[in-house]
Amino acid sequence: MDEVVLAERPAGLLVAIAVVAIAVLLILIIKVRLHAFFSLIVVSVLTGIAAGIGIGDVVSVVIDGFSTTVGAVALLVGFGAVLGRLVEMTGGAQVLADRMLARFGEERAPLALAVASLFYAFPIFLDAGFIVMLPIIYTVARRLGGSFMLYVLPSIGAFLMMHALTPPHPGPTAAATVMGADVGMVVIVALLVGLPTWYLAGYRLGLLIAKRYPDMPVPTLLGEPKDYPEEERPGFWTIIFVLLLPLLLIFFNTVFSTLEADGVVTEDNLAYQLSRLIGTTAMALLITVLLAMLLLYVIPRRRREPIGGVLENLVDDALAPVCSIILITGAGGAFGRILTETGIGQTLADGLDALGLPIMLAGFLIAVIFRVAQGSATVAATTAGSIMAPAVTAMDVGTIALAAVVVGISAGSITFSHVNDSGFWLIGRFCGFDTVTTLKTWTVIATAIGFMAFGLASVVYVVAS
Numbered sequence: 001m002d003e004v005v006l007a008e009r010p011a012g013l014l015v016a017i018a019v020v021a022i023a024v025l026l027i028l029i030i031k032v033r034l035h036a037f038f039s040l041i042v043v044s045v046l047t048g049i050a051a052g053i054g055i056g057d058v059v060s061v062v063i064d065g066f067s068t069t070v071g072a073v074a075l076l077v078g079f080g081a082v083l084g085r086l087v088e089m090t091g092g093a094q095v096l097a098d099r100m101l102a103r104f105g106e107e108r109a110p111l112a113l114a115v116a117s118l119f120y121a122f123p124i125f126l127d128a129g130f131i132v133m134l135p136i137i138y139t140v141a142r143r144l145g146g147s148f149m150l151y152v153l154p155s156i157g158a159f160l161m162m163h164a165l166t167p168p169h170p171g172p173t174a175a176a177t178v179m180g181a182d183v184g185m186v187v188i189v190a191l192l193v194g195l196p197t198w199y200l201a202g203y204r205l206g207l208l209i210a211k212r213y214p215d216m217p218v219p220t221l222l223g224e225p226k227d228y229p230e231e232e233r234p235g236f237w238t239i240i241f242v243l244l245l246p247l248l249l250i251f252f253n254t255v256f257s258t259l260e261a262d263g264v265v266t267e268d269n270l271a272y273q274l275s276r277l278i279g280t281t282a283m284a285l286l287i288t289v290l291l292a293m294l295l296l297y298v299i300p301r302r303r304r305e306p307i308g309g310v311l312e313n314l315v316d317d318a319l320a321p322v323c324s325i326i327l328i329t330g331a332g333g334a335f336g337r338i339l340t341e342t343g344i345g346q347t348l349a350d351g352l353d354a355l356g357l358p359i360m361l362a363g364f365l366i367a368v369i370f371r372v373a374q375g376s377a378t379v380a381a382t383t384a385g386s387i388m389a390p391a392v393t394a395m396d397v398g399t400i401a402l403a404a405v406v407v408g409i410s411a412g413s414i415t416f417s418h419v420n421d422s423g424f425w426l427i428g429r430f431c432g433f434d435t436v437t438t439l440k441t442w443t444v445i446a447t448a449i450g451f452m453a454f455g456l457a458s459v460v461y462v463v464a465s
Contacts, residue, residue, distance in 0.1 A: 007054070018051075021043055030435055036425060040419070048061055061341050065336060066330040081318045083289045087136070089314060090234055091234065095234060095235070110203075114154035114158045114198075114206075117159055120133055130156070148219070149441070153209055154207065156206065156445060160445060160446050162194070163414070164410055165453060171377045172410040175384065179402065182399055188403070192460065193453050198449070201449045242291065245284070246288045249288075250279055253279020253280060328425040359392065364411060368412040370413070372415075375418075375420035377421075381412075392405060400460065401465045403460075404457045405457075408461070411449070411451070415451065
């Protein structure tokens with residue numbers, strides 16, 4: 001995109017424009033009931049013009065923000081939705097639910113789902129991992145009854161904590177890189193801080209919030225489930241293989257990318273090149289979906305029913321409902337890009353940095369400001385890390401203390417998720433939440449995780465300094 005023409009606006013006016021824009025957006029979605037996709041696009045254009053982006057450039061900025069977000073999300077959501085529907089509609093989710101309930105017991109089903117989500121969220125990004133976990137959550141919720149919130153909110157907390165704090169997720173990885181922190185130490189500190197944070201601010205808080213929604217039904221986004229006879233269901237280890245395969249492929253890529261960065265292998269190394277081809281999240285999911293079609297659907301049914309047309313319809317049914325989600329997610333990215341191009345977050349961060357706050361608090365608050373201003377946790381963590389890097393270098397912070405600063409910044413990047421965050425719309429729509437419900441669940445849990453993680457990271461920083 002060409003350089004954007006931006007008229008100067010006073011800092012106070014920019015902040016006021018952002019506040020008014022968010023308020024108008026919420027009114028359009030909640031009160032007027034205008035579809036979120038149209039609301040986000042309209043408010044994005046008007047906000048850009050009001051904040052000083054030239055009339056000739058504002059549409060280009062919106063399109064750029066939309067396309068960048070959709071480009072990153074569409075493949076993950078599309079492949080994840082098909083994989084989820086295959087697991088759901090072939091009886092695979094039933095198999096996993098039966099085994100999980102037999103092992104943990106019905107009364108501990110929410111904890112079992114949350115622990116499974118912790119492991120699944122470690123190497124795979126929040127949006128893709130959560131979508132693949134959904135059919136299992138759906139099935140357990142239908143089997144046991146009660147509110148869907150009871151089963152989904154603890155898992156949301158697990159995915160949020162892992163996405164916010166732990167490498168190889170992009171936010172903490174980028175912050176650690178720009179600040180010169182040891183990524184391995186960041187992982188250790190992140191888990192030390194993150195596990196109690198998940199248990200209290202994710203799992204326990206999720207159960208508490210769920211009590212406010214005793215009648216929340218299970219969504220039917222992936223289709224109405226069929227109760228397959230036991231002999232027609234896929235084997236337990238087949239399902240485990242399908243679910244673990246993308247994790248293994250992504251881990252393969254992570255290992256060789258780290259080896260290449262450390263100079264252990266070169267760019268022309270065959271294994272490194274292969275890892276870049278099959279180990280990216282999108283390609284790992286594509287390979288997994290194709291194998292899932294074969295292992296879960298084609299082979300078990302090849303002698304009992306026609307395959308081609310039925311499988312094609314199954315994929316169509318999986319993709320149709322997520323098109324709206326992809327569009328809303330892209331529009332959220334467009335709104336975030338408008339707020340970024342206006343410089344609102346940078347203006348606030350510069351003023352905060354000038355106050356001379358303690359390094360932990362300054363990094364956390366700068367990340368919070370960028371999170372609120374533009375929506376992306378990755379951008380918030382990366383930008384806050386870049387701003388704080390010179391101060392950290394000047395202070396000659398130790399390895400553990402520096403890792404704690406990175407975790408504190410990452411904690412700030414997950415707080416106060418709202419309507420300019422693409423994840424807000426993605427998770428809310430897949431869970432069947434309206435906008436207000438998403439604010440009262442997803443946003444509350446994300447903010448609680450952010451503040452508690454910051455508090456614990458601050459303790460680590462003080463002890464290590």
